Amino acid sequence: MRELPLVECCRPISGPALSPEAAAELEQLFKALADRHRLQILNCLLQADGESVCVCDLEPLLGVKQPTVSHHLKQLVEAGLLEREKRGTYAYYRLRLGAIERIGDLLATPVITRAS
Amino acid sequence: MRELPLVECCRPISGPALSPEAAAELEQLFKALADRHRLQILNCLLQADGESVCVCDLEPLLGVKQPTVSHHLKQLVEAGLLEREKRGTYAYYRLRLGAIERIGDLLATPVITRAS
DNA sequence: CCATGGTATCGATGGACGTCGATGTGATCT
DNA sequence: AGATCACATCGACGTCCATCGATACCATGG
Numbered sequence: 001m002r003e004l005p006l007v008e009c010c011r012p013i014s015g016p017a018l019s020p021e022a023a024a025e026l027e028q029l030f031k032a033l034a035d036r037h038r039l040q041i042l043n044c045l046l047q048a049d050g051e052s053v054c055v056c057d058l059e060p061l062l063g064v065k066q067p068t069v070s071h072h073l074k075q076l077v078e079a080g081l082l083e084r085e086k087r088g089t090y091a092y093y094r095l096r097l098g099a100i101e102r103i104g105d106l107l108a109t110p111v112i113t114r115a116s
Numbered sequence: 117m118r119e120l121p122l123v124e125c126c127r128p129i130s131g132p133a134l135s136p137e138a139a140a141e142l143e144q145l146f147k148a149l150a151d152r153h154r155l156q157i158l159n160c161l162l163q164a165d166g167e168s169v170c171v172c173d174l175e176p177l178l179g180v181k182q183p184t185v186s187h188h189l190k191q192l193v194e195a196g197l198l199e200r201e202k203r204g205t206y207a208y209y210r211l212r213l214g215a216i217e218r219i220g221d222l223l224a225t226p227v228i229t230r231a232s
Numbered sequence: 233c234c235a236t237g238g239t240a241t242c243g244a245t246g247g248a249c250g251t252c253g254a255t256g257t258g259a260t261c262t
Numbered sequence: 263a264g265a266t267c268a269c270a271t272c273g274a275c276g277t278c279c280a281t282c283g284a285t286a287c288c289a290t291g292g
Contacts, residue, residue, distance in 0.1 A: 182240095
């Protein structure tokens with residue numbers, strides 16, 4: 001039979017544990033970041049200093065075909081990280097303000113870390 | 117034929133663009149975070165305030181079977197986020213110092229963001 | 233030394249995801 | 263209007279991954 005272990009295990013999870021719903025939400029955000037091509041897109045947009053970038057320029061940078069680029073851009077938009085703007089036949093994408101900072105905040109605040 | 121677009125697109129990518137290798141490395145880290153159960157494990161360990169937690173206590177918390185818990189813990193160890201310590205028949209896991217902070221740093225430093 | 237209990241590993245299965253050719257859509261130009 | 267170009271969507275294919283039952287491993291207890 002089990003008695004008290006050497007160290008107190010995961011206490012009754014007092015306080016604001018990460019709820020399954022909140023965990024699923026965070027999961028979605030990190031999934032959007034968990035792809036090398038999407039990371040390169042974000043890096044490119046960050047270097048663009050807030051300016052917009054069109055799809056045609058990302059294709060040679062990433063080394064994938066155009067449908068794949070569009071696919072990744074859509075993922076990032078749906079994750080709330082990018083904004084889309086159409087000018088003529090071109091589609092321009094830019095970072096949503098504070099998107100990256102929001103991620104950093106999530107790691108530094110009670111959402112994932114302890115309560116205090 | 118293409119002429120100059122309305123806004124200068126992704127400039128010749130001057131400076132420290134995220135290399136494919138660096139992007140792949142970052143991808144691995146975010147993949148480790150892109151799962152609700154692994155996020156709950158991290159949250160639990162953060163609440164444990166640096167103390168260790170054994171597998172048996174995570175099983176009911178996550179609502180998955182023991183092999184699945186071990187699988188996720190292994191993922192987190194391989195990602196460099198957790199450390200494993202065996203005491204008797206129990207296996208205890210704890211956060212590697214500065215693991216979470218390192219993630220935050222990645223988002224705030226030139227690795228992903230612009231050079232300056 | 234055998235039984236037991238906690239964990240790790242293996243193998244199979246079902247679902248999610250990245251990729252790209254083909255096609256659709258909408259705007260620009262002649 | 264027809265042609266062309268940029269981009270989005272669709273459908274299919276291959277691969278990766280989370281999950282869990284079965285089993286192996288290992289330390290402890292009787």
